[in-house]
Amino acid sequence: MELLCTDRLRLRAWTTDDADLARLADLYSRDEVTRWLGGAPTVSPAELVERWRLVHQLDPAHGCWAIEPRSGGPPAGTVLLKPLPHGVGEVEVGWHLHPDSWRLGYATEAARAVVDRAFDDGLLEVYAVVRPGNEASLxxxxxxxMQALGRTTRWYGTELEAFRLEAPAE
Structure with missing residues (x-):
């Protein structure tokens, strides 16, 4: 199911087909990716896909989607828009890209697309959290x-750099 298209990307739901599951397994088994996430997922790629489907089912504005280059090739990674844990209606935008898709602007382009859609749908602000030292995500x-808010342990119980972006004034 397609969510959004940009000039270079198609954002769509991850599936349980073999190619998607293999790409997720590859992405989330790489230390250069998972060190910024607090470790590798503790569930299988198929279970990740199911969790993400449930996030979207609970609120169609939220989800974790594949970032697919329109020029072809495997998904570049994941873009997410989901409630922050322990938050009070706060929503997080995030991105996890495969190293073969770094430094191409895909994270910014995908995040901008889901944030713009969320703002169009009435969301007033969105947050991002980044592990200290993750210069690419910063x-x-x-x-x-995004406005830097400083370091916090509020949402994930570990020190993270927090950022906020407010919806544009009408």
Missing amino acids: RVCQKLG
Whole structure:
């Protein structure tokens, strides 16, 4: 199911087909990716897909979607828009990209697309959290125009850099 298209990307639901599951297994088994996530997922790729389907089912505005280059090839990674844990209606935008898709602008482009859609649907603000030292994700937050809020342990119980982006005034 397609969510959004940009000039270069198609955002769609992850599936349980063999190619998607293999790409998820590859993405989330890489230390250069998972060290910024607090470790590898503790569930199988198929279970991840099911969890993400449930997030979307609970609220169609939320989900974790495959970032697929329109020029072809495997998904570049995942973009997410979901409630922050222990938050009070706060929504997080995030991205997890495969190293073969780094430095192509896909994270910024995909995040901008889901944030713009969320703002169009009435969301007033969105947050991002980044592990200290993750310079690539810090740059994505800057490119998105997010306001740095400083370090916090509020949502995930570990120290993270927090950012906020408010919906544009009408």
